Amino acid sequence: MSNKDQIDRLFEELEGQLDLHDTPQGHQARFMSRLNQQQGKPAKNKRNWWKPLSIAAGFLVLISLGISVLEPEDNSAELASVSPEMEQAESFFVTTINEELATLKGFETEETKAIIDDALTRLDLLEQNYDQLKVDLKESGNDKRVINAMIANFQDRIELLQEVIQTIEQIETLKANRNETTI
Template identity: 55%
Template structure:
C-alpha cells in the first residue's frame, strides 16, 4: 500500500479510532514526562561523561609523581657519580685514598713549618692548593657529565699529583731556607 492509501484509510475510519476523548491536561502531563525523561537522560549522560572524564585526573597525578621520582633518582645518581674518583672503580678508590692521605700528610708537614719567616710562603702554597681543589671540584662535575671519560680521570689524577708536587716543592724550599739560615748562624759564630 502506498502512503496515500494509508492516510485515506485513517481518514475514512477516524470515527472508529476516536473511541475515547483525551483527558484534559493530557498534553501538559505528556510533555512534563517527556521533559523529565530527557533531563534524566542528560544527567545520566553527564554522569557517564564525568565518570569517563575523571580517570585522567588520577592518572595525571600518578604520572607527575612518577616523573618527579625519576628526576630525583637521576639527580641522586649524578651526585653519586660526581662524588669523586672513588665512584669510578675500586682501583680509583684506592688511588684517591692514596693521594688524599699523601696530600694530608704533606699539608700537616707544611703547617708545621708555619713560622714568621715562612709565613708568606706557606700562605701562598695554601692559596695555590685551594685553587687546585676548586679545579678538582669542577673535574668531579665533568666526570659525571662525561660518563667516566678517561681524559677527565687522568686530569683528576694529575690534579692530585700537582697538589703533592706543589706541597713537596714548598716543603723542600722551606727546608733549604732553614738549612741556609742554620749555616749562616754557624758561620757567624
C-alpha cells in the first residue's frame, strides 16, 4: 500500500471531523509581524543551559586536578631506596617469594587447600607488617634496625612458604607409601 493510498484513506475516515473554517482576515500579516519582531531576540522558552553546564564542568575539572595535586604522597619507602645493595637484596627476596608461591600453588589439591589457605593468610599478615615497616623506614631516616626488620620479614615469608611446601611434600610421600603397601 503506498503512502498516497494511506493518506487518502485517512482523509476519508476523518471526513466531517476536520475544521474547515477559513482563517480570520489579516492572520498571516499579524503572524509575519510577530515573527519579524522576534527575529533579533532569543526566544524566551529556549534556555542556554549548556553555558552554565560547561562552566560547572570546568570547575569540576579544576577541583579534581586540585585534589590530585594536594593528595598526600605515599609515606612509605622501599628497601631499595636505601642503597643499590639493598635493592639487589629486595629483588632477590621478591623473586624467591614469587617462586615459592608458584611452587605452593602447584601443590594445591582438595586435601592441601586448607593448609595453603592458612599459609596465605599468615603470609598476608607478614606483608601487612612489611608495609608498616616501609612507613617506619621513611620516618626513621633509614634506621638500621628497621632495615634489619624488613630483611627478617622477607626471610620469615620465605621460611613460611618453604615449611608449608615441605609439609605438603611429606603428606604426599606418606600417602604414596600407604598406597604402595596396600597394593
